[in-house]
Amino acid sequence: MPSLSLLAQGLALGVLTGGVYALLASGLTLYFGVMRVVMVAHPAFLFLAAYITYFLHAVTGMDPLLTAVITVPLFFLLGVGIQRVLVARIPQESLAMMSVLLTFSLALLIEGGLGYVATGSYRSITVDYATTSLHLFGVAFPYDRLIGFGLAAATFIAIFAVLRLTRLGKALRATIQHPDAARLVGIDTAKVTGIGFGIGLATAALGGAVLSIIDPFFPAAHWDYIGKLMAIIVVGGLGSVRGAAIAALILGTIEAVVQVSGGATEAGLMFYAFLFATLLLRPQGFFGGRLAERF
Amino acid sequence: MSEPRTGTGATSARADNEQVPDPVFEIRDIEAGYGRAALVLRGLSVTVTAGSVVCLVGPNGAGKSTVLKVASGLLAPRSGSVLLKGADVTGLGTRALLAKGIAHVLQGHSVFREMTVEENVRLGAYTVGDAELVEQRCARVREVFPVVGERWDATAGLLSGGQQKQVELARAMMLDPAVVLLDEPSMGLDPKTTTALFDQIARMRELGTAVLLVEQNARRALEMADVGCVLDLGRVHISGPAADLLADPALGRLYLGAAPNASAASGAPDAATAPGPRPPADDEPPTNTAPDDGSRP
Numbered sequence: 060m061p062s063l064s065l066l067a068q069g070l071a072l073g074v075l076t077g078g079v080y081a082l083l084a085s086g087l088t089l090y091f092g093v094m095r096v097v098m099v100a101h102p103a104f105l106f107l108a109a110y111i112t113y114f115l116h117a118v119t120g121m122d123p124l125l126t127a128v129i130t131v132p133l134f135f136l137l138g139v140g141i142q143r144v145l146v147a148r149i150p151q152e153s154l155a156m157m158s159v160l161l162t163f164s165l166a167l168l169i170e171g172g173l174g175y176v177a178t179g180s181y182r183s184i185t186v187d188y189a190t191t192s193l194h195l196f197g198v199a200f201p202y203d204r205l206i207g208f209g210l211a212a213a214t215f216i217a218i219f220a221v222l223r224l225t226r227l228g229k230a231l232r233a234t235i236q237h238p239d240a241a242r243l244v245g246i247d248t249a250k251v252t253g254i255g256f257g258i259g260l261a262t263a264a265l266g267g268a269v270l271s272i273i274d275p276f277f278p279a280a281h282w283d284y285i286g287k288l289m290a291i292i293v294v295g296g297l298g299s300v301r302g303a304a305i306a307a308l309i310l311g312t313i314e315a316v317v318q319v320s321g322g323a324t325e326a327g328l329m330f331y332a333f334l335f336a337t338l339l340l341r342p343q344g345f346f347g348g349r350l351a352e353r354f
Numbered sequence: 355m356s357e358p359r360t361g362t363g364a365t366s367a368r369a370d371n372e373q374v375p376d377p378v379f380e381i382r383d384i385e386a387g388y389g390r391a392a393l394v395l396r397g398l399s400v401t402v403t404a405g406s407v408v409c410l411v412g413p414n415g416a417g418k419s420t421v422l423k424v425a426s427g428l429l430a431p432r433s434g435s436v437l438l439k440g441a442d443v444t445g446l447g448t449r450a451l452l453a454k455g456i457a458h459v460l461q462g463h464s465v466f467r468e469m470t471v472e473e474n475v476r477l478g479a480y481t482v483g484d485a486e487l488v489e490q491r492c493a494r495v496r497e498v499f500p501v502v503g504e505r506w507d508a509t510a511g512l513l514s515g516g517q518q519k520q521v522e523l524a525r526a527m528m529l530d531p532a533v534v535l536l537d538e539p540s541m542g543l544d545p546k547t548t549t550a551l552f553d554q555i556a557r558m559r560e561l562g563t564a565v566l567l568v569e570q571n572a573r574r575a576l577e578m579a580d581v582g583c584v585l586d587l588g589r590v591h592i593s594g595p596a597a598d599l600l601a602d603p604a605l606g607r608l609y610l611g612a613a614p615n616a617s618a619a620s621g622a623p624d625a626a627t628a629p630g631p632r633p634p635a636d637d638e639p640p641t642n643t644a645p646d647d648g649s650r651p
Contacts, residue, residue, distance in 0.1 A: 245481035
């Protein structure tokens, strides 16, 4: 049994890591929510963003988080392009299955490309603020994870505000809920869907910048994340932005607490245990399943 | 009162001996079908004048819903023309036709289920930039559709089937359309709710909106409509004033189902329809045409 202080430390780290997971998973909920696309390549794009961040930092000396000013619009445009050129060509009736295959191939392409350009060795970015912690009540809060948590909160508030308050958001939600009726009130559903995909991929740019300062990374590192992130959006309720955020916080916390009380292997298994339990007991997810509460 | 006419000729909302008002919407000699399959519509013509309700009835597979798809731009015709206020709009897309004043209310339920009634109605004016005009129209539809006003803040997916249909009509009216295309609006509704819904459609007519209505609930719809067109095998088989069609016993037997007395007494859906399951009561959960619970591929 771990000491109380160790448990408190695990809890604090878990909540912060959960926030980072929430940021990494936020795009996935949009792809599925808007288009029923299962985007297996999202973590690969996260690491593509981490590498772009790495090289921008190495070449220009820019702060890794500041590179988001360049990568976020870049990834937004990339997302719109991928949706319009590739995803939009998949027939609606086979979208879920074919999108897995399409995005799986994209993930392999990115991994191969990164391996070719940057080799398979580990890279890491060291910045002063990421190696220190804020100490409160005897518990250390690493700044890198605090930043990740803050950016996750800001991203979720931004997505929520866009979906709730803007004309684009209403068009997006209408397209999600009844594409034919959305077309018949004059919404350009193809354009709106492209923008939804773009916003999803833009979150990967932000997530990649955070990832780059938290842990060392290599081209195949995205495989470690795809299972965890998929587990988060299934437990949270597919397509639910709020559900994904809650599930990420809970699963991140459980992982960290199990890590300090049990071990790394058991901690890693937690995501899959919850995924399995969700599929068995409540396939629609625990937090976003009720239609009226989504968004 | 004029006699019902047979054939593919155009149909106006008034009797022939009266001065015929200008048609607001015309479909002329349309041929249309899906993919490489055989034609569904084979030289069909229908005319709708302002402030009138034209009702298309006929057996399953006659092409009723296909007429509306062509009219709203969801399906491009292979030949023939579609005219709105005399201007040729054939082949234009949904958004272009919407901007010109053709609104389409789909078969089944098509509210945005997770949005409020207000959000649904306001989305009807998605293409309207003038905020003041949107407010004026909101006020008007709340007046015309009292249920919409009463349930303004409610989540649309939680309303009864009849209430949802009224929200859909209100949403369509937000554009102040010249023509509203209604596809089986009474589907799944109980007789009492159907009557209330048809009253609302009659109210839309009073406001000057032309309505092209497709209904399986044939006898009940013709009682409210000005003009009836009986479709069979992709053509207008018989057309004329709705009252004349209802009064024709041979027609009633062939296309309109149960005898008038029986339907008037019970108010039951009488329909020139193939036998099918009992429609769910109004308070039963309606089925959305686009499932949004994550099960859709």
